[in-house]
Structures are given as structure tokens and as C-alpha cells.
Amino acid sequence: MRVITGTAKGMKLETLEGMDIRPTTDRVKEAIFSSIQFDLLDAEVLDLFAGSGQLGIEALSRGAKAATFVDMSQKSLSVVKRNLETTRFTDKASVINMNGIDFINTTQKKFRHIFLDPPYGQGILLQLLPVLSNKITENGVIICEYEKNLDLPEKINGLCLKKCSKYGKIKISMYIKDGKEE
Numbered sequence: 001m002r003v004i005t006g007t008a009k010g011m012k013l014e015t016l017e018g019m020d021i022r023p024t025t026d027r028v029k030e031a032i033f034s035s036i037q038f039d040l041l042d043a044e045v046l047d048l049f050a051g052s053g054q055l056g057i058e059a060l061s062r063g064a065k066a067a068t069f070v071d072m073s074q075k076s077l078s079v080v081k082r083n084l085e086t087t088r089f090t091d092k093a094s095v096i097n098m099n100g101i102d103f104i105n106t107t108q109k110k111f112r113h114i115f116l117d118p119p120y121g122q123g124i125l126l127q128l129l130p131v132l133s134n135k136i137t138e139n140g141v142i143i144c145e146y147e148k149n150l151d152l153p154e155k156i157n158g159l160c161l162k163k164c165s166k167y168g169k170i171k172i173s174m175y176i177k178d179g180k181e182e
Helices: 026-039 054-061 076-087 100-104 124-132
Strands: 044-048 066-071 091-095 109-118 136-147 161-165 171-175
Touching: 026 100, 026 109, 026 161, 026 171, 044 054, 044 100, 044 124, 054 076, 054 100, 054 109, 066 076, 076 091, 100 124, 100 161, 109 124, 124 136
Parallel strands: 044 066, 044 109, 066 091, 109 136
Antiparallel strands: 136 171, 161 171
8 A cells, every 4th residue: 555646655554454454445546536636735634434544644645734534443543643654744644543423523623525434334424424514614525435335325414426436346425515516
């Protein structure tokens, strides 16, 4: 796993090991970031269910001003911290050990981009999406990575599905606020 482009281009990132670990592939990561690349400059991003932190780190490498990494696994956050040190983005990052749903329900911050890659098969996206319209800025995008057999709604509590793509065993969906021009 590596940073694809930007100031940390080519730097190798650590990942976690285990049967239920699913690092985002370079192909999927490139598809995600090609859709938002012009909106990253000076953005504040949230990498919820951060895992290794690769999505937030990719955003920082491409010009994001700050990234918040949230995961409830101390093991994951140790990897995030090492990856931030490797890429020299520690000063632009907040690393929070907390359940993702609890974080969303308590934070007052708003983000331009929110990356969601929660554990599969637990219905977490359907719990989170209704409250995320209050956590995203006017020009923001919510990017969801999830199992291909899950269907997410086209509209949900002020959010509108902008794009949905399949990549093998996963889907990527992007949501914007209702009424926003594409």
C-alpha cells in the first residue's frame, strides 16, 4: 500500500493484518480521488473507521489542510500514527480513539470530505448517513466504501447520491447535500 500522488507520492504505508482487514486498493483510491481532486486544497477531511489512515493521508498528500482520523481500535491508531510520521503529516492530523458513531454524534466540526469505510454487514452506513448532512460543509462530499450487496438510498435526510460505482466485491458511493449543483 502506498500514497498515489502529491507531496508524499510513492511513500509506503503500513497496513493491518487479519481476515477482516480490507485496505482500499490503488485502483479504487485513484477513482475516489479523481472525483474530488480539485476540492481538496485547504480542505478539512474526516477519515472515519480509519484503519491504516490511507484515505486521509492521501487527502493530505493532495493538499488537504487537516485530517481527523477516528477508529476505536488502538492497534489501528498505532498504524495511523506511524503512517503519519512516515509521510510527515503528523502536524496536520488529529487521531481520535473513539467509536465512529459516537464521534459523529458528539463532534461539532464540519468537514469538506468524509471518508467512510466501516465494518461490513453491521448496517453502520445506514445509521450514519442520516446524521451526516449536519457534519459536512456546503461544498462537501461523503465517500462510502461498502460491500457490493448493500443498497444505499438515493436520498437520505438532506443528502443526495451523486455517484455509485462497483469495483469487484465493493461499491463506492458519493453523497452531496440536496440542491447542490454537480
